[in-house]
Amino acid sequence: MGDISDIERAHAESFLYPGAYNTRVAQLLLEHRGRLLEEIRALRSGQDRFGMKTTREVLRTEEDALFRRTMNEVAPVRRLGVAGLISARGRLLLGRRGKDPNRGKYVLPGGGVKEGETLDQAFCREVLEETGVVVPPDPGRFTVPAYVIELPDRIILVAQIAFAEAPPLRDGDDLYDVAWFANLPADISPVIAPVLRNL
Numbered sequence: 001m002g003d004i005s006d007i008e009r010a011h012a013e014s015f016l017y018p019g020a021y022n023t024r025v026a027q028l029l030l031e032h033r034g035r036l037l038e039e040i041r042a043l044r045s046g047q048d049r050f051g052m053k054t055t056r057e058v059l060r061t062e063e064d065a066l067f068r069r070t071m072n073e074v075a076p077v078r079r080l081g082v083a084g085l086i087s088a089r090g091r092l093l094l095g096r097r098g099k100d101p102n103r104g105k106y107v108l109p110g111g112g113v114k115e116g117e118t119l120d121q122a123f124c125r126e127v128l129e130e131t132g133v134v135v136p137p138d139p140g141r142f143t144v145p146a147y148v149i150e151l152p153d154r155i156i157l158v159a160q161i162a163f164a165e166a167p168p169l170r171d172g173d174d175l176y177d178v179a180w181f182a183n184l185p186a187d188i189s190p191v192i193a194p195v196l197r198n199l
Contacts, residue, residue, distance in 0.1 A: 083110030
C-alpha cells in the first residue's frame, strides 16, 4: 500500500475508529484519493459548491462533510479488534471464548480497541487480561498485520509474535482453558479457522 496523506490519516482515525489507525480504511481512501483531493482543492481555492466565496470555518465544515460522506460510502463503520498468533517453541497460544458468539470455541487472544488506544496498546492489554502474558510493546507491530479478518460487524487485525520460552498462563474474564497447543484442537472458532489453516 502506498503512502496516505496526513489529512486522510487524521480523518480515518477520528471518524471511523477513534484512537486507532485502520489499514483497510486507508486503502479505501487511497483508492478514492484522486476524486477526494480534486474536491478538496476546489474548496481550498475559496469557492464553495455554489461558486461563492467561503470563510475558513465553512471550508472546514465542507471538508469534514466530504470525508464523512466518502467514508460512509466506501467503508461503513465496523468495530475494530486485534488478535495475536502467539507462539513459543512451536506451540500456539489459544483459549476458549467465554461469551457469545462462539462461546466455548478456541480462539486467539485479543479483543476490541478502546477509544484513545493505539492498536498495539489494545493488543498488549487484551493479551495480558485474557492470558496473563506480558507482550513487549511494539508501535510498528500492526503496520503490516499478519492477517486481516473481515466480518460483517468488525475487522480483526492479527499480529504474529514468538517467545523463546513459553510464559506462564492464567485464565481471564473472557478466555478460559488457556494453554499452549502443539496440535490444533478440533473445536476452533470458525472466525479464526481460515487463519490457522494457513499456518
